[in-house]
Amino acid sequence: MNVDLSVAVETFPIAGRFVIARGAKTEAIVVTATLQEGKNRGRGECVPYSRYGESAPSVVAAIEGARGAIEAGADRGALRRLLPAGAARNALDCAMWDLESKRAGVPVCVLAGVPRLRPVTTAYTISLGAALEMREAAATAAHRPLLKVKLGGDGDLERIAAVRAGAPNSRLIVDANEAWREKDLLANVEACAKAGVQLIEQPLPAGEDEMLGAISRCVPICADESVHDLASLASLVGRYDAVNVKLDKAGGLTEALEMAAEARRMGFVIMAGCMVGTSLAMAPALLVAQHAAYVDLDGPLLLAKDREPALRYEGSVVYPPEPELWG
Numbered sequence: 001m002n003v004d005l006s007v008a009v010e011t012f013p014i015a016g017r018f019v020i021a022r023g024a025k026t027e028a029i030v031v032t033a034t035l036q037e038g039k040n041r042g043r044g045e046c047v048p049y050s051r052y053g054e055s056a057p058s059v060v061a062a063i064e065g066a067r068g069a070i071e072a073g074a075d076r077g078a079l080r081r082l083l084p085a086g087a088a089r090n091a092l093d094c095a096m097w098d099l100e101s102k103r104a105g106v107p108v109c110v111l112a113g114v115p116r117l118r119p120v121t122t123a124y125t126i127s128l129g130a131a132l133e134m135r136e137a138a139a140t141a142a143h144r145p146l147l148k149v150k151l152g153g154d155g156d157l158e159r160i161a162a163v164r165a166g167a168p169n170s171r172l173i174v175d176a177n178e179a180w181r182e183k184d185l186l187a188n189v190e191a192c193a194k195a196g197v198q199l200i201e202q203p204l205p206a207g208e209d210e211m212l213g214a215i216s217r218c219v220p221i222c223a224d225e226s227v228h229d230l231a232s233l234a235s236l237v238g239r240y241d242a243v244n245v246k247l248d249k250a251g252g253l254t255e256a257l258e259m260a261a262e263a264r265r266m267g268f269v270i271m272a273g274c275m276v277g278t279s280l281a282m283a284p285a286l287l288v289a290q291h292a293a294y295v296d297l298d299g300p301l302l303l304a305k306d307r308e309p310a311l312r313y314e315g316s317v318v319y320p321p322e323p324e325l326w327g
Contacts, residue, residue: 002071003036004071008032014026022178028275029047031047031048032280085249090253093255097112130155134162147163147172152179156176163195175202176203199221200220222243223236223240224246242294245263279321284326285297286321309324311325
């Protein structure tokens with residue numbers, strides 16, 4: 001039976017603004033790939049990221065470039081040869097998993113060798129801002145067990161202290177998004193340790209992180225922009241303690257699962273992360289989250305309106321998807 005591919009660009013408003021060291025945005029622009037085979041439909045969502053040279057038009061063009069092979073029956077293995085790791089491959093890979101699930105009449109987790117998915121607790125992001133603003137945002141979110149704090153360089157010592165004051169009982173992760181420099185690194189790490197921060201994500205720019213291999217660390221350090229796919233793991237040894245596995249970077253659930261398994265074998269702690277997208281993007285990442293020490297799948301919580309049907313969030317606890325959404 002023929003498979004028909006359709007591609008759509010969709011926009012979802014963010015509640016307020018999402019601010020990191022590289023800038024701010026007020027909407028999430030996502031690309032959705034749909035594979036239709038008779039009565040069975042598979043969907044996948046990706047978030048193009050300009051940090052990696054992606055845009056909605058470039059991702060759509062990449063997916064369209066693979067149309068012939070996809071509609072001729074290319075599978076997930078062939079897809080990895082057709083497209084490089086990145087957002088376009090992620091949308092197609094996740095759509096293929098969903099379609100396989102619908103064909104077989106069993107959940108994706110079973111196809112992936114996981115008997116069942118359990119609910120997980122996600123971090124909730126505190127956007128970058130002035131220290132007082134971040135303290136107020138942290139106080140509003142202080143009922144959540146895990147907060148992810150966006151930092152930006154100058155003024156981070158005050159921001160770290162302010163967030164801790166606003167949420168004295170929450171566990172904290174901080175994410176500098178490459179904004180720190182070597183001269184500030186040790187002071188910032190010490191401030192994080194004093195505030196009880198449990199993990200520091202991507203403190204230095206990717207490609208300029210050699211210093212991480214030479215310092216003693218009182219807080220574990222997690223790679224994000226420095227890690228993409230399976231092949232990138234080897235370069236992190238000795239510099240990082242953890243890796244943030246994101247489907248949009250890895251190029252889909254297929255590679256993300258292999259990457260997470262290999263990272264664990266190499267001794268890395270796993271974070272299951274996301275871009276700011278809808279429940280359709282988070283659903284496949286829940287498979288990676290099953291074996292993650294840290295889960296950051298709060299994209300839908302940051303939106304003014306999610307797609308329907310959506311994942312069920314109860315506070316910071318996110319539940320496995322229903323088949324109508326994905327998988």
